[in-house]
Amino acid sequence: MDFEIRIGKWVEELVTFMLDHFQPTFDAIATVVNGFGGAIDFVLVGAPAWLLIGLIVATSLWRVGTGFAVFTVAALSLIAGMGLWTETASTLGLVLTATLLSLLIGVPLGVWMARNRVVESIVRTTLDFMQTMPAFVYLIPAVMFFGLGRVPGILATVIFAMPPAVRLTSLGIQQVPAEIVEAGKAFGCHDRQLLFKVQLPNALPSIMAGVNQTMMMALSMIVIASMIGAGGLGNVVLQGIQRLDIALGFESGLSVVLLAIILDRITQSFGQTAAASRPVRFAFLRRFLPVPAR
């Protein structure tokens, strides 16, 4: 066939062009992300295991309940017992970094999207595109622009994990009942007050659901990102696969699952509290899920 559309070639040229001309920008981004991720990693990995475990258990007790706190103690002790604590702490650091960066970009973007039609249509298309791409695809440009290591791992994760934060922020704001927004205006809110005093607080349950989703997606991606040297538990999983070491593979896999459960329940609890301040809608759920009393 003579007819050929060489998109791959064009993209390659574009990437080369960007690498040639925007290297300082990429370096700056890398420095910031590395500093940010490094600091979090330094604290989490550097802190004594018992302190970190104590903090996580205390949070579980406060946010979720006694039963779950017991589970957290058992799960974290198991991880430490398997000798995977350092890797787990490192993964936790990567997840937190990626989640924070995702929210830092995603929430404002979601707000903008909710308030502007043009932005909405552009962002929505981009998000659809981002979410249909296989996760591995993000690793390629990340490596091209930032090489191997923690920074491309975090950035690939941010891109992968951001869509729910954007979508659920936008959705949350759009779903604020019309009369509540009217009430805000009728009592004399200007635009910024309307956003911060009316729309965002009312959208909080939805935004917290986005935080939970983002964190879960970040965790799943950060394991994959170990293929480009992000480190943490993903590295151990990768070793297990490469060496066909079933024991190591299982232990590291189990650690990821336990960490996921703990993070999920804790972030969910924040969403639940926010949701509980909505009348009726989530009331039936509160019977099944332990919610801390205020």
Place this chain on the structure above:
Amino acid sequence: MSTMTRSAVSVGGPASLGFPRSAARSGTGEDAAVRLEVRNVYKVFSADPKPALSMLRQGASKAEVLEKLNVNVGVLDASFQVRAGEIFVIMGLSGSGKSTMIRLLNRLIEPSSGEILLDGKDLVSMSKAELIQARRRNMGMVFQSFALMPHLTALDNAAFGLEISGASKAERHKAAQQALEQVGLGTYAHRYPREMSGGMQQRVGLARALANDPTILLMDEAFSALDPLIRTEMQDELLRLQREQQRTIVFISHDLDEAMRIGDRIAIMEGGRIVQVGTPYEILSRPADDYVRSFFRNVDASKVLRAGDVARFEATNTVIRLPGELAPALHQLRENHHNFGYVRTPEGHFEGIVSRATLERELNGPQPRFVNAFLPGVRTVNASAPIHSLLALVADSEWPVPVVDDDDNFLGAISRALMLHTLVRGD
């Protein structure tokens, strides 16, 4: 007023004496100041309203504009005045444009054309910053769905308007607490909306609107979402507040009973147009067209109307008590063929009823005095009493029953004939 000092007999109409004719509910007369004036306001929902507006100005109807231009018309040439201290009810079925109308008043919806004057200042031509100031200072709003902030306590919800206008925490909490106490929720300040019943939530909504002490209160179907018992309770609450503070209120309702119950005056809307404005009694007794008439067909006049609506004030049988002025009073009654005269002080307070016979008796006596000419056993009724509760009293009374307002001002009297005429209206 100089004529009053010379003659014992009031000669002017009610307005010239400073007497409200229909002061049944809040004592607002036709002479009260105009607080809000709406002049030729149109709202068409279109990016370019001009073609639709010119069609409407040439007399096209809402349906014609929709058919020809595919443009929705919300409000069509609305003009009315809301007087200081009255409850002005805008009533209509769904789709009549009443919800759009109230949102035009604080520009939650921008009018396409026309003027809206609040205390003489045109809201339509205000800049955004001026409008925000006007909303903060002069306007409160109560919503059908309450529209409370779920993340704030009752106190913080009530303080919302003040928070927005930048009041300090202590200041706004003090005002909010006062507002909550006004609506009977003083002890519920720290509850969240989800912990309160619908009626209580709407009380918070009302407190929020009252907290910044607005010039005008806009209430959009404020009680429609409440069950009937609570709705009546809230209407009573509103009337009670109104007796204390005399606010200017624009109240939207689709409920005729509610409109008749709380409205000093009612505007009826149909198809975006205001078809009639008047007191409940005026609209009930003289409906402007068949639409309004059909609206009122099933209304039981005896339940809807109050003594103040029906009472007829006649200058010819109303006597002002001044010392030694019995003879002119008797002359006035004779001239006008009245058997009974209603006596009031120069300030307007009701004193009693005299008859021609008792006046003659006193004048023939040694020391003629008004007080001795009063008939014994006179009962007055309050203007807010529904007339179905007066049937027996009026039927048994020898003379037309005098009606007074809360301050004991004489408003007029209800005779048997008048009562019957009211009850059989239109049938």
